[in-house]
Every structure is written in structure tokens, then in C-alpha cells.
Amino acid sequence: MVEPISAEPADSRREDRRLAIIDAAEALFIEQGFERTSVAAIIKKSGGSLATVYDLFGNKHGLLRAVAQHRRKGAMDQIGCIACEMDSCAAMLTLYAHRLYEHLTAPRSLALIRMAITESLRDPEFGREFHREVHMTVVHELAAAFAAWVREGRAEIDDPEAAAELFLATVIGDALFRAMADVESASMNADQLDWRLAPFLSYFKLR
């Protein structure tokens, strides 16, 4: 809708069309799923023409990939990194856990993950790429922080990578499963999340 002042007026038309279609597609994919939204419905929402979709994205699956990639970029930037200056790493990690949980259980993220799961059977490369980009990015961010803390003597973690995966499972594990299967279910509150983190923080001696 909003047209930013762009330095290159030549490509701005094309880029506008691209973003408008991606936005409309994302909205419809979220509320109906990928298979059940027709390409015609997408352009009825975005304006423009069917042919443009095929010109820009090749086919419907290409549009899905574009939507996933576009949203991933935004989400990953929003989650941000761990390294805000705080006194204890337990506090830093807790803050990060809350941000992570909040973003990953947002309806938008859940819908995107559901799409990835659904389509990964038909297009394994898509699922693999999604997993790599989302899961691995977070795990490496965590593992790097853990390794640094161990070097500084602020934690005792023998396997930072494995600990990162365990941490991730602790934070979003069954919440993800619940949200996927039971669309209307309530999410955890802050206290519950803190409670879940306690064994982890204690065992690995975060200080």
C-alpha cells in the first residue's frame, strides 16, 4: 500500500507488484493454507493480473517459496541476538527465551511453520531449507553464546550445540505441537516459561 521513495524508479513498479502479491498470498495462506487458496483469489486481493504471478514467480510453488523467504527475513531480524549487556547470563537467556517464544508462537509464525511441514513431503528441499534457515540460525546463535560463556567461566556446558537444541526444545517444544494440532489452544504465560527454564539454568550453572 505505502510506496516508499525509491532511488530506482525503473524497477519500482515491478517490485511493488511483487510485494503486493506476496502480502496478499501470505494473508490468504495463513488463513486457509497453501493448497486451499487459489492463485485467482490471491490476485483478486492484491490487484493485478494472473499472468503477472507466473511472470514473477514461475508457478504457485515459486510464490510459496517467495512468501516463506520474505517472512523469514522479517522474523529473524525481529528475534534479534542474545548479546544485550546484562549482569547475569541467566537473565540474558531468559529474556531471549521469552522473545523467542513470543515470536514463534505468533499466529503468523505458526501458520508459516504449518505450511513448511505440510509442503515438506511434496517438496523436501523446501522443508530442508526452512529448517536450516530457522532452526539452525537460532541454534547457532545460542551455541555461540554458550561457548563464550563457558570460556568466561560463567557456565559449565560440555556440548554447547546439544545444549542449544535442548534449550530450544525446552522453550518451544510442546507448545509448537499443541499450537499446530489445536489451533485455538492457549499459550504459556511468562511464569510457566520461567518455571520450565529452571532445570536448564541450574544444571548448566549459568551465572
Place this chain on the structure above:
Amino acid sequence: MVEPISAEPADSRREDRRLAIIDAAEALFIEQGFERTSVAAIIKKSGGSLATVYDLFGNKHGLLRAVAQHRRKGAMDQIGCIACEMDSCAAMLTLYAHRLYEHLTAPRSLALIRMAITESLRDPEFGREFHREVHMTVVHELAAAFAAWVREGRAEIDDPEAAAELFLATVIGDALFRAMADVESASMNADQLDWRLAPFLSYFKLR
């Protein structure tokens, strides 16, 4: 294929047809997903007639429900319960964790869970029912064991239900996510799973 000697020959025909169709449908759903398998393909595999499917299950979605229910029964029975007599509850819990992990990451289970996730958007009741039957059954089994151990002074858990959910997340959390998105990915081995259980066992003083 194998026809068991049945006490009631009257309904055995109908029941045979039912099971044959469910078996064929399950196999095709697992390898292609629900939407991509046509009812005609199921019938071509199971033998019999299209009309029988609609007579027995109402419609394609009814067949999916029947498949899910049938498989859930089998899977839940196989996982079994915790109460095998062992010296330490840590050992019991570890054994249970391994059984749980093995069953839930079997290709068949993963495929079923994927189907539940995929279809839960279109049919929320289906997803809710699936979550209730699978997740809740395991959680209550665990919570009951935890509560008993607390009463016997063999553990210190202030909230058995929450601990059960945390335990489940620890065991299958990210493995599920990985397996869903990246179909070909390798699973955890026994040592890795034990490593993950350590903080839980230690913090809640299982003995």
C-alpha cells in the same frame, strides 16, 4: 490380506473391507499425504469399490478420521505404561523416554502427526481430538507417575503436570520439528537422549 478366524461371520465381511481400506489408505497417506492421494487410488490398492468407501466412511475426511483413530489405538498400546518394576525412578523414566522417542519418531507416526497438523486448519476438531488423544494421554500417564513418586519421597516436583509437559518437550521437542520439516534428517541416538534427560532428572531429584 490375512483373514482371522472370526466368531461373528455376519459382520466379518464388512469389517474385512473396512480394515483393508484403512490399511491401503494409511499406506498411501503416509507416502503421499492426504490431499494428494485420491480415493480411486486407495480403492485400486485395497480392492473393492469406490462406493464402499462412501458407504463405510461417509466421505474422504471420514476415512482420514478412521485411519487416525485406528493407528492411534495401536501406537498408544505399544508405548505402554511406566510402571515396570525397577530400582530407581530415573531408570524407569529413562526407559520410558527411549520407548516414547522411538515410537514417536517412527516414519509412520511422523506421517500421521504431519497429517494431523495439515488437516487441523481445515478441521479444527480433528486436530484438537488428535492432540487430546496423543499428547494428553502421555502427559497424564507421566504426571500420575510423578505425583506417586513425590508421595513416596522419591522425587521433588511441585507441579507434576507441568513437569510432564517439560519432560515430553525434552524428549521429542525439536526432534519432532526437525523430522517434520526435514524428512530425511537423522534422529538422535541413545546417548544423546540420555544427555538431554540429565538436567531434568537432576533438578527434580529423581531417585
Place this chain on the structure above:
DNA sequence: CGTGTAATGTAACGTACATTACAGTCAAGG
């Protein structure tokens, strides 16, 4: 051996939808 009920095979119906073709339109640059 007949009779009614359930299963079968096949064909047809209707629809939804991805994808393409094409002719008209608009915008920008020389």
C-alpha cells in the same frame, strides 16, 4: 433354493483450479 441386503465396476457429473493465450492498456524514454 429364493430373497433381500450389501459389495462391485463403471461411467458420469460437476467443480475447482493451475496454467496459458491473447488482445487491450499504460508508462517511460528517445
Place this chain on the structure above:
DNA sequence: CCTTGACTGTAATGTACGTTACATTACACG
């Protein structure tokens, strides 16, 4: 002002599939 290229609108094509109808056959039971 005119040409060029991309965008638009609409219609058409082809196909896949859920579902139903129906005529035919097999089976169980009195």
C-alpha cells in the same frame, strides 16, 4: 509522438478428483 516493453483482464484449456447413480453380482440366511 511514437515505440517498446511490461502489466492487465478475461477467456479458454486441460486435468484431476470427490461424489453419486445405477446396473450387476456375490453372499448369508430362512
